[in-house]
Amino acid sequence: MTATWEELTGQDEAVRLLTTAARDARGEPGGNGAMTHAWLITGPPGSGRSNLAFAFAAALLSPAGDPDDARTTAQVAAGTHPDLSVLATERVVITIDEVRSLVTTAQYSPSVARYRVMVIEDADRMSERTSNVLLKALEEPPPRTVWILCAPSEADLLPTIRSRTRSVRLRVPEAHQVADLLVSRDGVDPAVALRAAEEAQSHIGMAHRLATNADAQRRRDETIDLVLGLRSIPQAVRAAERLLDTAKEDAAAQSEERDEADRAAAMRSLGVEPGGAVPNQVRGALRALEDDFKRRATRGMRDSVDRILLDLLSVHRDVLMIQLGAGVPLVNRTRSQALHALAGAGDPAATLAVLDAIADARRRLPANVAPLLALEAMLVSTVLHRAAA
Template identity: 60%
Template sequence: MQATDTATPPGTEAPLPWGSVWGQDAAVDVLRDAASDPSAMTHAWLITGPPGSGRSTLAYAFAAALIADPADEAAEQVMRQVLAGTHPDLTALRTEGVIISIKDARALVERSYFAPSLGRYRVIVVEDADRMVERTSNVLLKALEEPPERTVWVLCAPSEADLLPTIRSRVRALRLREPDVDDVAALIARRTGVDHAVAEQSARHAQRHIGMAQRLATDAEARRRRDQTLRAVLGVRGIGDVVEVAGEIVQAATEDAKALTAERDQAERASLLRTVGVAEGAAVPPAVRAQLNALEDEQKRRATRSLRDGIDRVLTDLQSLFRDVVLLQHGRADGLINRELEPDLRALAAAWSPARTLSVLDRIAETRRNLEQNVAPALALESMLITVSSGRTP
């Protein structure tokens, strides 16, 4: 594993399993010590940080350090297995739906009581632990409170506040640092080879979310859609604009979601048919249809999650837009996220009061919460944009 994302000089070998963790030296030190020193170890951890900060990457690196025995000659191979997600002592829940189901939580709890089969520990990694509703969280409580001696839970979430107090009281929390825009830009330029100006703009627009910055930097169409959406919202004046722009946002998010999931869906379908011996283009036997229907149902749930995530990214961009307006209203031009729109933002800052801008920011935050509760995206966006338009002059 090459150390392209760490402070290790290029061309040198990064230390396993931490080589893919970028910009989180303090957190790595804590987890490395815990993995090597039983007195520093605890049975349940919560890794928090904003989207794109590397929560999951760090969780799997920690799992690899826990499961592999450093005294074993095969330690490096074991670590690579864990990082690839194929080691039998690693159980990971990657959320494909809008929420984590009780069924999935119960399966995790059952798995947590198995003794390690090959490694030093059994590790349960829960990505997006904030997507558990209260009754699902309650399923985990006893397992977190009294786990077997050699089982370790690693939960990932944006913040401690995203989990119930009963969960937070049973874990050791580790907060990740937020990287600077310049640091993310340098990383993206190094990873992708794009021009530094594009990397800087992408890092700024992504608000330091590494994965999103990389996508913006390498996808001109994604950059165009973002710019078009923000300009459309700035141009909203009345109900007609509200309905049109809300529809455009949902349509763009739908197309984006399809682009992200279509290739994977097709590959999964082909793999399933190949596994059960159905030739490409052949009719699907009745005995296989149930399996195919189950796969398609799972893919539909994933598509719903992808669509809502896409709309949430748009709302995050809109929050950055009106945050910039607040800065300008208070005489601050440094630190603008959307510098390319500064003339429009200055005009809006002059036309609105700071209280008006803050009310719009509150409405966007409320819309994000409503979408988490499965409110129809188009209706939620229309309601939000009415708030935006009511502060504009025709």
């Protein structure tokens, strides 16, 4: 996680609002009464919701007069600050017991900072019953507790939750802003960075992955080529299987990277040297960690399928823009020739129908429809609409 303002690309207005609120929280001039006890940060995937939440948390937890305290920033980034509590989930939903535990912790007075900060990264993953547990805490907050909720949009939370929070809306950064970040932060070649930013549709994390991981870029290229070449229903059925395999490969690669890092961090925290024997008394904790990894892998695979669907949306968005003569930049400009050929072979009505089919597939995934069935239905519909154009 990031706990500094500098990497929040294209979110100047939100940063100004929260830095002003942090000054107000510390009693400094220029705060203008901007501070409140509960915040809701919304924005599309990759916009930096969690990064903004942790940067704000670091500013609130830093010693008075020193909002950029390096020690506090490092503790927040590592999730080890004693007055910071974070709730995220690798499951489909946040459980009511997890929220109850967090609400209990919120009642404690801060131990070293002026505030106790409670961050919920996936607030949209709470059921109505679970949200009502949180609502009670927001209605009667302790004087030194600050809640920071993150969600894709305000509509993902109950109106009663929204009414008790101050909203901070993030926007999608420009592709060139994301590219500039990749160049300055990661040393990526400018041309590679811009292509990655465009193809990731300004999702910073995905742009970084495409720019720095050749296998991730290869899998995306194969996905686009596969769908551009669809001509028959048998092809669509085989393509669905291949897309699911690609999603599994991508999810496995990401899980392996994260699991290895988290496993090493857990071993260090338990006092186990790399390659050393694991004492019996900590094996239970490691088994629980492995169970978390399995749950994360399940969610990761579904997220990978959704990323593929987003890529397909970008392809047919490009086709539609060409058909309408909109004159806007293409997301997949390296496929310009194939996109123009597909646009010429169809019409806007058929392309809109394909976009609807992809959107339907995205809605079915969270409803526990088997990913393969969702992909098959979407690709068969794509072939039929193209043929009817």
